[in-house]
Amino acid sequence: xxxxxxxxxxxxYPRKKVINGLTLPPLASGEVxxxxxxxxxxxxxxxxxxxxxxxxxxxxxxxxxxxxxxxPRKRASYVSFMPQSVPTDINLSVMEAVVSALKASPLDAAxxxxxxxxxxxxxxxxxxxxxxxxxxxxxQLSGGQRQMASLARSVVREPHILLLDEPTSALDLRHxxxxxxxxxxxxxxxxxxxxxxxxxxxxxxxxDRVIVMHRGELASDGTPIEAITPAVIESVYGVxxxxxxxxxGQPNLIVDGEC
Amino acid sequence: MAAMAxxxxxxxxxxxxxxxxxxxxxxxxxxxxxxxxxxxxxRVIVWEVRMPYAVMALLVGAALxxxxxxxxxxxxNAMASPFTLGVSAAASFGAALAIVLGLSLPGVDGEWMIVVxxxxxxxGATLLLQALSSLRGTGPEGLVLFGIALVFMFNxxxxxxxYLASAEALQQFIFWSLGSLTKANWENIPLLFGLFIIIAPFxxxxxxxxxxLRLGEESARSFGVAVKRLRFFSLLRxxxxxxxxxxxVGTIGFIxxxxxxxAKLLIGEDHRFSLPASILSGALIMSLASVISKAIxxxxxxxxxxxxxxxxxxxxxxxxLNKRKR
Ligand SMILES: Nc1ncnc2c1ncn2[C@@H]1O[C@H](COP(=O)(O)OP(=O)(O)OP(=O)(O)O)[C@@H](O)[C@H]1O
Ligand SMILES: [Mg+2]
Numbered sequence: 153x154x155x156x157x158x159x160x161x162x163x164x165y166p167r168k169k170v171i172n173g174l175t176l177p178p179l180a181s182g183e184v185x186x187x188x189x190x191x192x193x194x195x196x197x198x199x200x201x202x203x204x205x206x207x208x209x210x211x212x213x214x215x216x217x218x219x220x221x222x223x224p225r226k227r228a229s230y231v232s233f234m235p236q237s238v239p240t241d242i243n244l245s246v247m248e249a250v251v252s253a254l255k256a257s258p259l260d261a262a263x264x265x266x267x268x269x270x271x272x273x274x275x276x277x278x279x280x281x282x283x284x285x286x287x288x289x290x291x292q293l294s295g296g297q298r299q300m301a302s303l304a305r306s307v308v309r310e311p312h313i314l315l316l317d318e319p320t321s322a323l324d325l326r327h328x329x330x331x332x333x334x335x336x337x338x339x340x341x342x343x344x345x346x347x348x349x350x351x352x353x354x355x356x357x358x359x360d361r362v363i364v365m366h367r368g369e370l371a372s373d374g375t376p377i378e379a380i381t382p383a384v385i386e387s388v389y390g391v392x393x394x395x396x397x398x399x400x401g402q403p404n405l406i407v408d409g410e411c
Numbered sequence: 412m413a414a415m416a417x418x419x420x421x422x423x424x425x426x427x428x429x430x431x432x433x434x435x436x437x438x439x440x441x442x443x444x445x446x447x448x449x450x451x452x453x454r455v456i457v458w459e460v461r462m463p464y465a466v467m468a469l470l471v472g473a474a475l476x477x478x479x480x481x482x483x484x485x486x487x488n489a490m491a492s493p494f495t496l497g498v499s500a501a502a503s504f505g506a507a508l509a510i511v512l513g514l515s516l517p518g519v520d521g522e523w524m525i526v527v528x529x530x531x532x533x534x535g536a537t538l539l540l541q542a543l544s545s546l547r548g549t550g551p552e553g554l555v556l557f558g559i560a561l562v563f564m565f566n567x568x569x570x571x572x573x574y575l576a577s578a579e580a581l582q583q584f585i586f587w588s589l590g591s592l593t594k595a596n597w598e599n600i601p602l603l604f605g606l607f608i609i610i611a612p613f614x615x616x617x618x619x620x621x622x623x624l625r626l627g628e629e630s631a632r633s634f635g636v637a638v639k640r641l642r643f644f645s646l647l648r649x650x651x652x653x654x655x656x657x658x659x660v661g662t663i664g665f666i667x668x669x670x671x672x673x674a675k676l677l678i679g680e681d682h683r684f685s686l687p688a689s690i691l692s693g694a695l696i697m698s699l700a701s702v703i704s705k706a707i708x709x710x711x712x713x714x715x716x717x718x719x720x721x722x723x724x725x726x727x728x729x730x731x732l733n734k735r736k737r
Contacts, residue, residue, distance in 0.1 A: 205629050228635030235629045239487075242625050243680040249626055252681070256623035257635030289679070305630065 154181040154215050156202075156313055156344050161210030163201035170197040171368040173210070179361075181312070184335050184345045186355040186376075189365035190389055195348045196236055198365070199315045202346075203233035214313065225257045232311035236318045236348075238302050240291065246301045247273060247286040253305040276308045281330060295322040303331065307338060314338055316347040320354065332358040352380055352405050356395075364388060377403055386411055412678065415691040419469070422698040426465040427457060429705050467595035468701040468715070469694040470603045471656045472666050476693020477607075477614060478652040479667025480674065480686055484621045485645045486544050487628075490555050490730055492667035493653040494723075497561025498536045499664075502650075502657035503588070504565040505532030507572050511580050526602070530654035536561055537646040555731075590661040590716020592701060599659050606655040610648050611690065617641060618682035625680050663716045665723020666693050666700075672726070696722070 156179040164170040171194050179185050187195050201208035204219065204227045212219040219227055242249070250273040264272075277283040282300045285293065290301060299322045307314060316335070320328045332354060339345045339360075349355050355362050355376055362379035364371040366388045372379045377395070385393045392408040427443075428434045434442075434453065442449045442457040449457075479492040486496075493499045509528035539561070544554050569588070573581060620641050623631040632638050656663065670693030671685070678688045700718040707713050 200629070203633050205632055224632060224637045225635040228633060231633070233629065233633040235627060238627050238630065239625070243675060244622065244625060245679070248622070248679070248681045252619055252622040252626070253630070253634050255619040256631060257620075302630075305626065306633070309634065 154312065154342075154344065155179065155213075157211070157213040158202065159211045159213070161198075161201055161208055161212065163197055163206060163208035163210075165197075165206070169368075170194040171201065171208075174198065174368065174370060176363065176370065177361075177373055179344050179346065181342050181344050182339050183360040184339045184347065184358060185361045185363060186359035187346055187348045187363050187365060188350065188352065188355060189371065193365040194368040195365055196317050197368075199233060199317050199346065199348065202313070203227075203231050203315055205233065228257060228309070228311075229259065230311060231313045231315065232306045232309055234302055234306035234314075234316045234319055236321070238298065240298070242290040244290055245287050246277065246282065246290060246293070246304070249290060249301065250276060250304050250308050253308050259309060273308060276304050280304045280307075280334065296324060296327055299323060300327065300331075303334075311343065313344045314346070316345070318348050318350065320349065320351065328354060352385075356380060356403050356405060380405065412684065412688055412691065415677075415688065415695060419691055419695040419698065422695055422702065423465055423469060426468060426698050426701050427461040429702050430456070430461055432456065463595040463597060463600060464592040464701060465698065466600055467592050467603070467660060468697045470600065470607060471592075471660050471663060472670065472693040472695070472697025472700075473690045474603065474607050474652040474656045474693075475663060475667040476670030476674070476689045476696075477611060477686065478649040478656075479693075480671035480682075480689035481614060481621065481645045482649050482667070483671055484624055484680075484682070485642050486540070486554065487624075488544070488554055489672070490668070490727070491558075492665070492671075493533075493649065494662065494664045494667055495555065495562075495727065496536075496540055496558030497565060498533050498540070498649065498653050499657055499662045499667075500562045500565035500569075501536035502529040502533040502654045503662050504569045504572075505529040505654070506658050507569050508532075511572055511576050523602075526654055526658040529658045530650055532565075533654045533657070534647065534650035536565075537650050541642060541646060588662060589714035590663040590719070591712075591714040592660055592704075593712070594659060603655050603659055606651060610651055613644070614648060614686055615683075617645065618686055621645075621682040621686075622680065661714075661716060663697070664720040665727060666697055666719055668730075669723050669726050670696055672730070 158176040160173050160175055162172055189195055200206045202212055208220060214230060219230065251269055254269050254273060274283065277286055280300055280303055282304065285297060290298060293301060299319065303319055320331050323331060335345050335347055336358065359376050361373065362376045363373045364379055364384055371388050372384045382393050382395065385391060390411050392411055394406045394408060395403050396406060398404050424436060424439055427439050428436060438449060438453055439457060442453050446454050446458065475493060482491040482493065483489055506525045506529040509525045540558065543557050620636045623634050623636050624638065628638055671689040673692045674685050674688035678684045700715050700722065704713045704715045704718045
């Protein structure tokens with residue numbers, strides 16, 4: 153089992169410190185971790201810091217490697233990041249975009265032929281369930297389709313650590329479910345999956361572990377039922393909730409109103 | 412793409428055929444492939460007069476269009492091109508400076524000195540643009556406005572130089588500001604050709620990285636692209652190509668904007684194809700512009716820069732209006 157250990161990390165933007173000395177519990181391969189918290193809590197910033205997309209101090213250890221010190225190419229062989237939003241005006245087909253994600257920098261399997269690259273791209277599109285869109289240009293997709301295509305690009309390089317920033321924000325019910333199942337299956341492949349979600353019921357149902365962030369700090373963490381409690385939610389979001397078991401025993405979050 | 416290549420060759424032949432004394436295609440063909448079989452005057456017209464212009468047109472169009480294609484990608488701006496963002500103006504000024512001050516370095520030929528100086532100014536301008544476009548809150552329109560400011564600034568500098576220059580240097584200036592193929596000859600064509608042939612493969616090697624950059628900077632970086640490095644070397648190539656083109660034919664407007672747009676419209680943004688397609692479309696448009704420049708007024712050659720501007724301005728305006736709508 154591989155472990156991602158994030159210790160005392162500091163990250164932010166030139167004129168704004170967002171995260172000051174955040175330490176997370178160790179994240180293990182095979183697990184889906186949901187990262188949640190109010191807008192501007194620093195969730196995206198944290199994922200960017202782990203992916204090495206912005207300057208960060210502190211330590212991000214993975215299998216004996218300090219990710220913060222690796223070259224972009226080396227780090228990309230471990231970590232992949234799916235941004236919260238992607239450009240909309242791209243005149244590339246879904247397939248071309250996935251292949252360019254594969255070819256942008258050499259993978260370990262650098263000797264693969266063009267044909268193998270294409271097989272790999274098709275396989276990912278099929279797994280995500282958008283193979284029928286392969287030849288459609290990205291700038292003519294619906295918002296949800298575009299998000300699925302973005303997911304395909306972020307997993308095609310088969311990263312050890314998969315960071316997904318709100319991958320379900322534009323999706324209908326069925327596709328939300330699809331993405332949550334996919335996240336579980338990526339974890340089953342032996343990856344570490346961290347996803348940002350605002351939908352706490354999805355988190356309850358599908359996460360192995362939930363981390364709640366607030367103002368750049370850890371507000372709570374643990375199993376969904378441990379991390380999402382009325383007390384935590386009230387102090388972080390200022391919203392009153394109840395967690396009730398439905399008839400089948402699933403915990404469900406019911407929102408009662410603002411405090 | 413094959414159709415584009417054929418069209419370019421055709422246009423090249425027409426370009427050679429059209430002029431004060433019109434030649435027929437068969438004659439042009441013969442003069443090119445078996446020069447001994449045609450009479451002396453045809454041979455001289457084709458090889459010494461028309462051919463240098465026609466070849467230069469292709470090269471300049473190709474260089475500027477390739478530069479424009481890369482620029483649009485790395486600046487993530489559909490309105491970017493060496494001309495619209497002031498890189499051409501900077502290169503012109505650099506070239507003018509070299510001519511007027513008679514700058515020279517030991518061991519560097521005068522012709523090269525013009526290119527070198529044009530390059531230095533072009534590169535300075537691209538770095539400035541790059542710094543600005545990476546600042547937060549500068550949208551695509553902001554960048555274009557800044558580019559226009561650069562155009563005015565360098566034109567003003569060039570104006571000052573004009574004011575101070577001798578009558579002889581003034582002649583040269585008019586040449587820079589209008590953009591004309593008349594300086595093409597068998598000495599400077601190999602220079603630009605060499606520059607282009609060295610640079611284009613480096614562009615092609617970066618094709619996948621440039622395509623990945625279209626998916627967003629964060630995505631590209633998470634695919635392992637060293638985006639800063641990619642940008643830097645791309646700017647270097649853009650500056651060299653622009654400086655090379657400007658040093659030999661002056662400021663040619665809009666090819667670097669229109670060429671890539673036509674290419675992307677036809678072929679999409681997979682840079683393995685859009686880069687070579689831009690090269691072809693730029694060469695084709697420039698060649699057509701050269702034909703038109705000879706056909707507008709019988710007996711006179713209108714500077715080709717004027718023709719490309721006449722074609723380019725409406726396209727540019729249409730692009731901006733289109734952006735607004737979205
Ligand atoms: N590029 C940036 N430059 C400067 N400040 C930024 C930038 N991006 C985000 N911030 C700031 O950093 C803070 C944290 O932002 P972040 O995007 O990490 O929030 P988030 O938790 O992902 O929120 P959301 O749920 O809305 O996506 C915010 O206060 C925001 O204003
Ligand atoms: Mg976010």
